[in-house]
Amino acid sequence: MSLFPRHVPQDQLRPFGSLHGADVPEIVLRSPGGIEARIIPYGAIVRDLSLPMPDGRRQGIVLGYDSLDGYLADPNYFGALVGRFANRIAGGRFTLDGTAYDLDRNEGGTTTLHGGRGGFSTRLWAIEELTETAVTLALVSPEGDQGFPGTLTALCRYEVSDRSGLRVEVSARTTRPTPVSLAQHSYFTLGARDVRDLRLTVHADRYTPVDGANIPTGALSAVGGTIFDFRSPRLVGAVKS
Structure with a gap:
């Protein structure tokens, strides 16, 4: 199985690894002025975001790994789109419309963090649409996934532009009422400079x-x-x- 769509310029899709028999590409987005984002469908991750500098070099501004294995072992959600529910749910349990739902308690055995061990940051998203400057990724989370009710379809769109830098748009639709909170989890850096x-x-x-x-x-x-x-x-x- 491959996540590589057809009829896409070869320099925009590069092999990055494989998972469960599926090829995982790196998607390269470029703005006319040279802002560049590198996205991988695993976790809808922003692997790299870089800017052209006056001296000709490129400055990366997010933390990431150079291989898929780094992300598979990463406990910090570097660059990922987290869900179904970003942040923590106390006790790994909630009640909705009179029904109690037990979730995967992946933090200390008591708390659900970022959707659980099988959250959206660990899934292979499908490439729905791809242009030189933007990509839309999609994921279907079935009824009962990680304990949550309803089938949920999530979309994540990344776009680079000289005016806005990197724009992130996320949306979701569900078949029944359910908690949902999607968040982009990049860590930003400006290299070796002291952040203070x-x-x-x-x-x-x-x-x-x-x-x-x-x-x-x-x-x-x-x-x-x-x-x-x-x-x-x-x-x-x-x-x-």
């Missing part, structure tokens, strides 16, 4: 507080007056945790 010397801007007015077990409390709190307030450029090293 960088200025960071995050366009977010609120954040999700957690309890002592890192379980979201359900509240959405204002970032104002907290260490999470990066609505204006702020020196990372000035933040006291």
Whole structure:
């Protein structure tokens, strides 16, 4: 079996490995100005994102591995699209419309993290559409997958552009009510520079507080007056945790 679609320029799809008898390609997206993203269908992972520099070199800005084996052994979800439910579900259990559902408790035997051991970050996504600058990946999660109700179809679209850099769009549709939370899990880096010397801007007015077990409390709190307030450029090293 192959995930390589037909009629695609050879320099845009490169062999990256194989899993369960399926060839896993690396998809190369390029903007006219030279922004480049490398995506693999395993986990819908952003393997690399790089920018052209004035001196002619390329600067990678996300953490990743050079082989599929690295991702198969990775406990940190580098670059992955996580689901069915990003973040933690306390006790690995929830009740919906009067019915209790038990999930895979993959963190400490008590908590469901990022959908469980067989979450979306461990699946081979299908390539639905591919252009020079964008790719759409699809995944069908059947009824009862990791304990969740309903069949869920997820779409993840990555697009590079000179104006926006990397744009990520995710969506899902289900056959019945079910919790769903999809998240892109890249770790960003600017190479060997000390992160404390960088200025960071995050366009977010609120954040999700957690309890002592890192379980979201359900509240959405204002970032104002907290260490999470990066609505204006702020020196990372000035933040006291």
